Amino acid sequence: MRVLVVEDDPDVGPDLLRGLEAAGFVAEWSRDGEDAWFRGDVEEFDAVVLDLGLPKMDGLTVLKRWREAERGFPVLVLSARGAWTEKVTGIEAGADDYLAKPFEMGELVTRVRALVRRAGGRTSSTIQIGKLTLDTHRMSATLEGAPVRLSPLEFRFIDFLAHQGGRAVSAGELSDHLYGSGAAAEANAIEALVLRLRRKLGQGLIETRRGFGYRLSGTGT
Amino acid sequence: MIVRSLRIRLMLGAAVAIFSALALAWLAMTLIFEHHLEQRLEAELTAQATLLLTDLSRNAQGLAIDGGPADPRYDAPASGFYWQASGGGSVLRSRSLWDQTLPAASDAQPDNWTHRSTQGPFGQRLFMLERQVRLDRAGPVVLVQLAQDVAPMSLAITEFGRELALFLLLLWAALSAAAWAQVQLGLAPIARIRRQLGLMQQRSEKRLPRGSLSEIEPLVAEINNLADAREADLNRARRRAADLAHSLKTPLAALSVQSRKARAAGAADAADGLDRAAAAIQRAVDWELARARITAVRQDGAASSAALPVVERLLGVLERTERGAELVFEVEIDKAVRVPMAADDLTELLGSLVENAVRHARRRVQAVADTTSGVALLIDDDGPPDDARAAVSAFKRRGRADEAGGGLGLSIARDLAEAAGAHFELAMSPLGGMRARIAWMREAPA
Numbered sequence: 001m002r003v004l005v006v007e008d009d010p011d012v013g014p015d016l017l018r019g020l021e022a023a024g025f026v027a028e029w030s031r032d033g034e035d036a037w038f039r040g041d042v043e044e045f046d047a048v049v050l051d052l053g054l055p056k057m058d059g060l061t062v063l064k065r066w067r068e069a070e071r072g073f074p075v076l077v078l079s080a081r082g083a084w085t086e087k088v089t090g091i092e093a094g095a096d097d098y099l100a101k102p103f104e105m106g107e108l109v110t111r112v113r114a115l116v117r118r119a120g121g122r123t124s125s126t127i128q129i130g131k132l133t134l135d136t137h138r139m140s141a142t143l144e145g146a147p148v149r150l151s152p153l154e155f156r157f158i159d160f161l162a163h164q165g166g167r168a169v170s171a172g173e174l175s176d177h178l179y180g181s182g183a184a185a186e187a188n189a190i191e192a193l194v195l196r197l198r199r200k201l202g203q204g205l206i207e208t209r210r211g212f213g214y215r216l217s218g219t220g221t
Numbered sequence: 222m223i224v225r226s227l228r229i230r231l232m233l234g235a236a237v238a239i240f241s242a243l244a245l246a247w248l249a250m251t252l253i254f255e256h257h258l259e260q261r262l263e264a265e266l267t268a269q270a271t272l273l274l275t276d277l278s279r280n281a282q283g284l285a286i287d288g289g290p291a292d293p294r295y296d297a298p299a300s301g302f303y304w305q306a307s308g309g310g311s312v313l314r315s316r317s318l319w320d321q322t323l324p325a326a327s328d329a330q331p332d333n334w335t336h337r338s339t340q341g342p343f344g345q346r347l348f349m350l351e352r353q354v355r356l357d358r359a360g361p362v363v364l365v366q367l368a369q370d371v372a373p374m375s376l377a378i379t380e381f382g383r384e385l386a387l388f389l390l391l392l393w394a395a396l397s398a399a400a401w402a403q404v405q406l407g408l409a410p411i412a413r414i415r416r417q418l419g420l421m422q423q424r425s426e427k428r429l430p431r432g433s434l435s436e437i438e439p440l441v442a443e444i445n446n447l448a449d450a451r452e453a454d455l456n457r458a459r460r461r462a463a464d465l466a467h468s469l470k471t472p473l474a475a476l477s478v479q480s481r482k483a484r485a486a487g488a489a490d491a492a493d494g495l496d497r498a499a500a501a502i503q504r505a506v507d508w509e510l511a512r513a514r515i516t517a518v519r520q521d522g523a524a525s526s527a528a529l530p531v532v533e534r535l536l537g538v539l540e541r542t543e544r545g546a547e548l549v550f551e552v553e554i555d556k557a558v559r560v561p562m563a564a565d566d567l568t569e570l571l572g573s574l575v576e577n578a579v580r581h582a583r584r585r586v587q588a589v590a591d592t593t594s595g596v597a598l599l600i601d602d603d604g605p606p607d608d609a610r611a612a613v614s615a616f617k618r619r620g621r622a623d624e625a626g627g628g629l630g631l632s633i634a635r636d637l638a639e640a641a642g643a644h645f646e647l648a649m650s651p652l653g654g655m656r657a658r659i660a661w662m663r664e665a666p667a
Contacts, residue, residue: 011475019481053471080470083510084572085565088534097541102474102503105481114543151540153547179547179584188603189584193549 001116002044003027006036006059007051007078016049019105020112033057040066040073047116049108051078052090060093067094074115078103127162129216132201134159141201148200153178157193161206161216168212190214228404235400236393243389243396251382258374259348266350267334270367273304277363279356283311284363290315299343301370308363318342323366329353331362338371345370410437414444421448456516463513466506473499473506511633514569518640524563528598529554531567532588535575545579554590560598561661562641570637571600573630574657578602581609581654597660604654612655613647631657 003025007013013029020027030036033054040048040062052059063075077095079086087098096118097111127134133142136159141148150158160177161169171190178190194206194214207217224230269290276287284306289295294302295315305323306313314322321342329335329351341347349368356363410433421427428448429441476499484492532552539545560567571588578586581604591597602609616631631647638645638659650656 009471009475011478012471015478015481080467084535084538084568087538087572088568091538091541092534098538101470102477102499104477149537151536151546151550153540153549189549192551192585196549196551199552 001025001046003112004030004036004040004045004048006030006048006054008032008054019109023109033059033062037062037065040071041069045073047112048073048075049078049112050075053080060089063093063095074119076111076115129162130205132205134162143201154193154197157197161214166215168209168215170213174214228408231404232401236397239393239396239400243393247385247389250385251378254381255378258377262348262369262374263336263350266367266369270334270350270365273367274354274365277306277356279360283309284313286313301345303368305366306363309361323349323368326351326364329364341368345372347371410434459513459516462509466509469502469506473502514566515636515640518562518566518637525559525561526564526567528558528560528590529556531564531571535568535572539575539579548579548582549585551585551587554588558590558592558596560596566637566641570634573634574600577630585652587652595660595662597658600657601650601652602654603652606653609649609655613649616647
């Protein structure tokens with residue numbers, strides 16, 4: 001597992017490398033934005049840890065250029081300011097997770113592992129449900145060609161229903177699938193989830209079959 | 222005793238000055254009145270004396286009078302109206318003198334009537350007119366005297382003086398009241414400036430309104446200049462503090478590197494010490510940054526932003542966190558809802574509230590806008606009721622929730638909300654967990 005660490009601080013950078021290598025990653029260090037952008041553009045990494053305050057080219061610009069070039073590796077942003085505005089900007093620029101400085105090394109390793117696992121587990125395929133297209137690799141959705149932002153939970157919900165071949169699934173079964181079978185049935189949470197998805201994707205996509213549960217329209221009878 | 226009140230000083234000064242002026246006026250008017258009465262009396266007596274002279278003659282027995290003054294008061298004894306002619310060994314008197322005589326002349330002139338004040342008979346004080354005349358060329362010098370009791374005149378003067386004094390006292394009271402009103406009016410701008418200075422202290426971006434009285438205007442301008450300078454200093458200091466706080470973040474990360482190195486080398490005590498110090502610096506840095514933001518919010522009175530995009534962008538971030546990925550986010554905010562805050566500041570405010578809700582929620586987090594009166598944003602979670610109750614009561618009691626569970630975040634959120642003119646409160650949520658409510662009473666500007 002190759003991880004690119006982009007950090008200009010001479011203490012924090014090597015420490016990140018040590019921490020990631022101790023956790024079994026092959027970590028490489030880039031000290032400025034231009035170098036990072038170039039390496040990310042031409043080499044393959046399983047994950048990138050990206051500091052935002054970088055010399056030569058700032059982290060957000062590097063990230064945007066990677067995403068414009070369709071470099072899809074997961075990126076964990078290190079934010080020195082810890083401000084929400086910056087987190088939001090980072091995520092919208094294409095980051096997959098953020099971590100505010102100063103951070104615990106253990107926390108950082110856990111996050112990087114989770115990012116790699118999420119990216120590695122995806123098989124690149126798309127599912128078409130009416131006007132909705134799901135990209136199971138990127139866990140993203142487009143509605144009539146326009147991107148729709150879905151939370152992981154929402155994506156799993158739609159993805160699960162899409163694989164039921166038109167069968168109506170009860171709230172209890174959905175709850176088991178989303179939260180694990182040990183958890184108590186959460187009918188309220190499922191209802192709220194459906195409500196929010198209908199807002200995002202339109203009223204017609206998710207049908208309620210009284211007495212049976214939920215199904216996606218346009219996926220069989 | 223030094224009087225510390227400008228108002229009392231001005232009032233005392235005015236009262237004393239008015240009183241002195243009126244007392245002088247009283248004195249002068251009384252004297253003029255007295256002089257006037259004396260002149261009238263002299264003129265009257267002179268007219269009567271001339272008539273008396275024409276009635277006087279001399280025969281072999283001595284002085285004789287033919288008729289005499291017609292006024293009956295010259296016939297009533299001790300009436301206060303007297304005449305007397307004396308010379309050549311004989312004396313003629315008015316009947317009113319009875320058995321008394323008028324005092325002899327001291328320096329009566331032959332060519333002119335002179336008057337003097339003298340003690341007369343019957344214990345009366347007299348105003349006396351006298352002249353030496355010769356009734357014929359060969360005859361002796363005759364002293365003609367006419368006198369009148371001054372008691373009625375003195376009484377008139379006394380009464381005049383008393384009534385005048387009463388009137389002037391009333392005038393003094395009226396003028397003092399006018400002076401008081403003038404002092405009040407004159408000092409009113411000072412009281413107004415004091416009130417406005419109080420407001421300035423509360424909200425540092427406030428300034429004294431211009432365009433007041435021309436005497437006050439320079440003072441207002443100077444105070445405003447001073448406030449501008451002071452605010453600029455403060456802003457500079459805050460910016461420096463915020464810059465300093467930012468610049469400490471990376472060294473803090475480096476410090477934790479050193480701490481890990483120390484721990485790896487077996488110096489656990491040193492590592493603990495470093496960690497504690499780093500945590501303390503971190504808290505100070507967070508507070509400083511929050512305060513800089515709160516100040517900026519307070520100064521940005523005209524800001525306004527739509528609530529829904531801010532909430533959606535925040536949820537976009539939180540949905541990616543480990544906790545957030547398991548939660549359902551319900552958003553009941555109309556596109557048209559705007560709040561009087563810049564989008565960045567609203568992001569920080571709602572960010573800490575939604576993050577706190579995500580931390581405690583089991584399944585659901587709600588963000589609702591209530592526009593029934595003004596605008597209120599509600600952030601609800603369905604976390605454990607006991608925890609929420611404890612956090613709410615701790616927040617109400619100490620003004621902050623427990624430090625470990627995002628208490629700093631909630632305190633900062635409250636300060637941010639209040640800086641933006643909102644009311645901030647924590648309560649129990651109908652979902653079971655905690656509800657944070659940020660309410661602007663009036664309709665937010667569009």
